[in-house]
Amino acid sequence: MRPQAHASLPPVRLAVVGTGYWGPNLIRNARELDCFDLQAVCDLREEILVRVRSRYPGVRTTTRLDDIMSDDAIEAVVIATPVSTHYDIAAAALAAGKHVLVEKPLAGSLDMAARLAADASARGLVLLPGHTFLYSPPVNLIAGMIARGELGDIYFASTSRVNLGLHQSDVSVIWDLAPHDFSILRYWFGEIPLSATATGRACILPGVADVAFVSLEFPHGVVAHTELSWLAPAKLRRTTIVGSQRMVIYDDTSPEPVRIYDSGVLLESPQSFGEFKLTYRTGDILSPRVEPTEPLSLELRDFHDAIRTGSEPRSSATIGVEVVSMIEAAEQSLGADGRRVAVAVPTTTAAAGHL
Numbered sequence: 001m002r003p004q005a006h007a008s009l010p011p012v013r014l015a016v017v018g019t020g021y022w023g024p025n026l027i028r029n030a031r032e033l034d035c036f037d038l039q040a041v042c043d044l045r046e047e048i049l050v051r052v053r054s055r056y057p058g059v060r061t062t063t064r065l066d067d068i069m070s071d072d073a074i075e076a077v078v079i080a081t082p083v084s085t086h087y088d089i090a091a092a093a094l095a096a097g098k099h100v101l102v103e104k105p106l107a108g109s110l111d112m113a114a115r116l117a118a119d120a121s122a123r124g125l126v127l128l129p130g131h132t133f134l135y136s137p138p139v140n141l142i143a144g145m146i147a148r149g150e151l152g153d154i155y156f157a158s159t160s161r162v163n164l165g166l167h168q169s170d171v172s173v174i175w176d177l178a179p180h181d182f183s184i185l186r187y188w189f190g191e192i193p194l195s196a197t198a199t200g201r202a203c204i205l206p207g208v209a210d211v212a213f214v215s216l217e218f219p220h221g222v223v224a225h226t227e228l229s230w231l232a233p234a235k236l237r238r239t240t241i242v243g244s245q246r247m248v249i250y251d252d253t254s255p256e257p258v259r260i261y262d263s264g265v266l267l268e269s270p271q272s273f274g275e276f277k278l279t280y281r282t283g284d285i286l287s288p289r290v291e292p293t294e295p296l297s298l299e300l301r302d303f304h305d306a307i308r309t310g311s312e313p314r315s316s317a318t319i320g321v322e323v324v325s326m327i328e329a330a331e332q333s334l335g336a337d338g339r340r341v342a343v344a345v346p347t348t349t350a351a352a353g354h355l
């Protein structure tokens with residue numbers, strides 16, 4: 001991991017908006033880091049703010065978003081509200097001159113995500129989408145192996161992110177869970193897919209898909225398959241990456257999250273016409289030690305450093321927009337009986353010279 005500059009720089013005065021299921025994790029991490037001064041927490045529900053006050057007596061609480069936006073002492077806002085509210089709250093925070101960390105996905109449409117990215121850039125403010133897995137030590141260990149060519153050519157990846165619940169009422173399972181896998185795949189392979197195909201079903205809530213199978217095709221040939229579900233008997237967080245030299249299984253629920261298989265198959269040159277010979281290799285299995293650092297803490301430090309030093313956060317606004325573009329393509333395919341849909345290349349990606 002790259003060195004963090006946060007230690008020697010002044011703390012960022014922060015507010016957190018939304019403290020339902022996920023917000024408390026952001027609040028806890030912000031409180032534990034001395035690079036933040038958590039000043040206020042906002043939520044529409046007074047009953048949960050009572051708990052925040054009793055746990056963190058020095059932190060102000062409010063049900064009014066305006067109290068946060070009009071407070072000039074607050075430099076940055078962390079938004080952990082439902083997806084359908086991300087655009088309005090993030091846009092208001094940027095308009096108030098505040099740096100923004102908005103939970104994944106960045107916004108509820110590509111158009112809104114691109115507008116937030118453009119606005120932040122025009123104002124010189126940091127916009128960090130909360131793609132927490134980009135700060136996960138196992139994900140970064142694998143990213144390093146891919147970058148160093150240790151897996152060889154990547155043939156394909158397949159991911160399973162399934163468990164029982166939590167059904168969201170405002171978005172499908174793709175909007176809820178795919179941001180994790182899509183951001184990881186985008187980060188590992190350094191490119192966005194050309195196309196997405198998706199099938200799925202709304203089993204419980206009418207019109208809200210709670211299971212989806214998404215396939216992605218990347219420009220350099222990698223194919224990826226992502227299984228997403230809120231309806232499963234057991235929790236799976238498992239990714240398999242198959243390369244020409246090695247294969248990896250990343251299981252985020254395991255105490256040994258990364259297992260590297262020195263396995264492969266070789267097609268030997270034919271001795272005569274029509275003949276082919278395959279040699280299968282099953283070598284050592286290695287389970288490297290992985291730092292137990294909490295990704296959310298690293299994400300918040302990156303947010304601080306981006307604000308104080310002007311560095312580009314690893315989870316950049318560009319990646320946030322790209323992930324939303326991938327989600328939109330998958331959703332369109334889902335609504336069109338699995339037709340292949342091109343993933344739109346966001347203007348921010350083209351401008352950043354990423355493609």
Ligand SMILES: NC(=O)c1ccc[n+]([C@@H]2O[C@H](COP(=O)([O-])OP(=O)(O)OC[C@H]3O[C@@H](n4cnc5c(N)ncnc54)[C@H](O)[C@@H]3O)[C@@H](O)[C@H]2O)c1
Nearest residue numbers: 018019020021022023043044045080081082083103104132
């Ligand atoms: N990075 C991760 O691993 C991760 C994990 C879970 C959820 N999330 C993301 O976090 C966000 C929140 O998810 P959740 O499961 O915590 O939702 P939630 O419904 O449990 O909580 C949302 C909270 O926001 C509050 N809220 C809604 N509108 C508001 C407004 N206008 N002003 C102030 N407060 C408002 C609600 O009262 C509620 O307490 C979503 O974007 C979700 O995708 C990220």
